[in-house]
Amino acid sequence: MLYIVVDWYIDHAEVTALDRLPQDARSAWASLNTGEIPDPKALAALAPLFPQLEEATEASPVEGVLGFGFALIVLTSAIGVVLAHRIVAPLTHLTAAAEKIRQGDFRVTVEPGATREVEALAITINSMASELLSLETRLKFNTRAVAHELRTPLTVLQGNLQGMSDGVIPASEERLRALLGQAQGMSRLVDQLNTLSLAGTSNFVIATTTTDLALHVLETVTLFQASAGNGVDLRTDLQPAPARIDPDRFRQALLALLENARRYAGHCGPIDVRTGLDEAGQSFISVQDTGPGLPDFVQHSSFDMFWRSERLNGRGLSGSGLGLTVVKAIAEGHNARLEVGNNPGGGAFAKITFQVS
Incomplete structure (x- = not known):
């Protein structure tokens, strides 16, 4: 782009310098450019102005490169700042969302970014946060449910064993069998929970x-x-x-x-x-x-x-x-x-x- 603009500027500067010459000097310059011998009077009019014309022609490339180069640098820098902001801003939001997830807050939602890659990453983070929230909810429910399921049989066992140790409750065979049933029930519950904890892992279904x-x-x-x-x-x-x-x-x-x-x-x-x-x-x-x-x-x-x-x-x-x-x-x-x-x-x-x- 800089080459095209500077080339145009050099031609424009040359045309502008020629337009400032007297008519006879311009005709002498045109004759020289076409390889013809100019009129002596016209050549005499061009001779004192030639150094000025040559100086303007030689200065135009430098002026074009410096002027338009600076303008293009400013333009591209502005475009780069805008693009960087559009790319970095979503990444900042993604970083903040990832930090919230790290701290255990899974109720986060990230807006899609300006690029397909950032948008795909935002969708992945949103999906991951939603899945983690679901898993956390299930974990809390299961923990409360396990505590509820074990509380009653443990209370029964503790109360009866305490009563037997204090001599308040007789340690009859029938009562001991009932307590054994309670313990076996808790054992089955623990085995079932262990089975479910392995579900979906490579060690769950083996030796097929x-x-x-x-x-x-x-x-x-x-x-x-x-x-x-x-x-x-x-x-x-x-x-x-x-x-x-x-x-x-x-x-x-x-x-x-x-x-x-x-x-x-x-x-x-x-x-x-x-x-x-x-x-x-x-x-x-x-x-x-x-x-x-x-x-x-x-x-x-x-x-x-x-x-x-x-x-x-x-x-x-x-x-x-x-x-x-x-x-x-x-x-x-x-x-x-x-x-x-x-x-x-x-x-x-x-x-x-x-x-x-």
């Missing part, structure tokens, strides 16, 4: 192998029936269902489903356990009961941590409220899908469908 679900279901149902006694009627319809699973995690999920069915519907009729292939050729396992089922408006809430149906709690039944949450985490660890709902003829069902590998 391709096997038949029916074999593992038969083994697990047999052991569960033996521990539950004759009070639970388990019926099985086990068709071949090949899938790639972690056998330990799979049994953990199945036991949780069986325990839920036994706890809330075991007295209502048989519990049916089925395996096989669905219409899409995907392997599945389902556990169905003939109990009261789930209210329609809370079927999705059944996956939430520490959720319990008020309809069932009214019977004085206890549970950690983590069973289906653990099952869902294990299903997702296998890239499988967990569905829960009510059977058309009554009762509830839970179904895990494994993707075709």
